[in-house]
Amino acid sequence: MLQRYEDADTHLIEGLQKAAFGYFLKHTHAENGLVADTSIPGTPCSIAATGFGLSSYPAAIERGWIERDDAAGRVLATLRFFADSEQSREHHATGYRGFYYHFLDIQTGRRVWNSELSTIDTALLIAGVLTAAAYFDADDATETELRRLADVLYRRVEWRWALGKSKTLSMGWRPKSGFLRYRWEGYSEALLLYILALGSPTHPIPQASYDAFAASNNWQTFDDLPFLYAGPLFIHLFPHAWIDFRDISDRQMTERGTDHFRNTQLAIRVQRDYAQRNPSHFLGYGRDMWGLTACDGPSRRQRMQGGRRKHFVGYAARGAPFGPDDGTVAPWAALACLPFDQQAALDGVKHVLATYPAVNHDGHFAGSFNPTVAGLGPAGWVDDRCVGIDQGLLVMSIENARSGLIWSLMRKCPALQHGLQQAGFQGGWLSAQSSMLPDPT
Numbered sequence: 001m002l003q004r005y006e007d008a009d010t011h012l013i014e015g016l017q018k019a020a021f022g023y024f025l026k027h028t029h030a031e032n033g034l035v036a037d038t039s040i041p042g043t044p045c046s047i048a049a050t051g052f053g054l055s056s057y058p059a060a061i062e063r064g065w066i067e068r069d070d071a072a073g074r075v076l077a078t079l080r081f082f083a084d085s086e087q088s089r090e091h092h093a094t095g096y097r098g099f100y101y102h103f104l105d106i107q108t109g110r111r112v113w114n115s116e117l118s119t120i121d122t123a124l125l126i127a128g129v130l131t132a133a134a135y136f137d138a139d140d141a142t143e144t145e146l147r148r149l150a151d152v153l154y155r156r157v158e159w160r161w162a163l164g165k166s167k168t169l170s171m172g173w174r175p176k177s178g179f180l181r182y183r184w185e186g187y188s189e190a191l192l193l194y195i196l197a198l199g200s201p202t203h204p205i206p207q208a209s210y211d212a213f214a215a216s217n218n219w220q221t222f223d224d225l226p227f228l229y230a231g232p233l234f235i236h237l238f239p240h241a242w243i244d245f246r247d248i249s250d251r252q253m254t255e256r257g258t259d260h261f262r263n264t265q266l267a268i269r270v271q272r273d274y275a276q277r278n279p280s281h282f283l284g285y286g287r288d289m290w291g292l293t294a295c296d297g298p299s300r301r302q303r304m305q306g307g308r309r310k311h312f313v314g315y316a317a318r319g320a321p322f323g324p325d326d327g328t329v330a331p332w333a334a335l336a337c338l339p340f341d342q343q344a345a346l347d348g349v350k351h352v353l354a355t356y357p358a359v360n361h362d363g364h365f366a367g368s369f370n371p372t373v374a375g376l377g378p379a380g381w382v383d384d385r386c387v388g389i390d391q392g393l394l395v396m397s398i399e400n401a402r403s404g405l406i407w408s409l410m411r412k413c414p415a416l417q418h419g420l421q422q423a424g425f426q427g428g429w430l431s432a433q434s435s436m437l438p439d440p441t
Contacts (some may be wrong), residue, residue: 033078052392199419231319
């Protein structure tokens with residue numbers, strides 16, 4: 001059921017959503033379609049931000065912010081680049097075995113920063129590719145080629161290879177040292193990764209891999225309700241940008257009488273409760289001032305409001321209620337929760353904008369801020385950049401709350417449906433559509 005808004009709220013939401021989409025118009029390379037990681041000049045491409053950008057075009061077309069032909073051309077340029085880019089063990093290649101390096105030179109598309117061949121960031125990119133293929137369904141030459149290349153890119157990813165000699169997927173790989181020692185085990189944003197890997201028509205991982213991933217889930221309770229714990233808020237949001245988890249559940253969720261959608265609603269309550277209790281007494285925290293997630297933050301020793309000094313760690317996966325927490329919050333986080341708790345999202349974003357206007361740069365939310373740090377205004381320390389994945393998440397989350405567009409598109413994606421079923425999800429729309437979609441192979 002779609003949410004209804006007061007006229008003033010609709011104006012606020014649409015303005016912020018349109019501004020978030022504007023990030024991709026400004027920070028996407030015109031020829032190869034690669035999207036910059038952040039708004040800082042000279043920033044390399046983030047393949048995850050590129051995936052979020054690809055997924056944002058359908059919303060922008062439907063809202064009238066870009067013409068369909070223009071958007072289709074931009075998406076096709078991106079898919080052509082990845083389809084034609086070098087896939088090899090060479091250190092400067094764009095990718096290997098269908099996966100791509102986390103960060104690429106935005107001009108050449110070559111690997112930078114000794115970054116890893118990233119499984120999760122490849123999954124976020126491929127999710128964007130599949131979203132574009134689901135939306136651009138016309139029979140003209142551009143959209144037909146777009147769908148063909150999307151199929152090529154998804155089929156090329158060797159998900160099974162990324163298991164190595166383990167049941168669970170590796171977080172990444174480097175040409176000289178091989179697979180990273182860390183693996184995707186336990187509830188995380190990798191929920192999307194496993195579903196895409198299970199649904200592959202060419203290189204699927206076995207169902208046992210999902211079971212091994214889920215075996216490390218950390219179950220807590222909040223208000224006597226079962227809560228699948230993850231501290232950073234983004235973990236509870238990223239997979240939902242593409243997948244409608246309402247009323248579908250895997251084995252663990254079914255046993256506990258819940259689903260991932262309700263679990264994210266509970267995560268919002270956990271965040272707000274923690275911020276209201278404010279056990280570390282950070283400035284500004286409250287029921288309408290929350291959003292602990294992975295983000296940049298102050299670094300080194302900084303003077304706090306009141307004169308004390310504290311050592312800050314910079315980038316960290318901040319979370320609630322078990323931390324880490326240093327008073328740094330993401331100003332966009334409340335709005336990204338719009339599909340799950342409309343009132344909490346609206347109250348949160350209105351409070352942040354009214355109290356800390358410096359966190360909004362020409363309509364774009366800064367990546368994070370920390371009012372406890374002594375600064376030039378009430379917002380204290382403010383990140384000097386916007387982050388591509390944040391902006392894309394806002395476009396998609398807001399659109400899902402307003403129209404359900406992205407969810408509707410991806411419910412029709414055979415591979416995604418197959419991946420969910422292989423993971424043991426059932427019920428709701430998944431059961432209703434199971435007999436209506438073609439075989440993903």
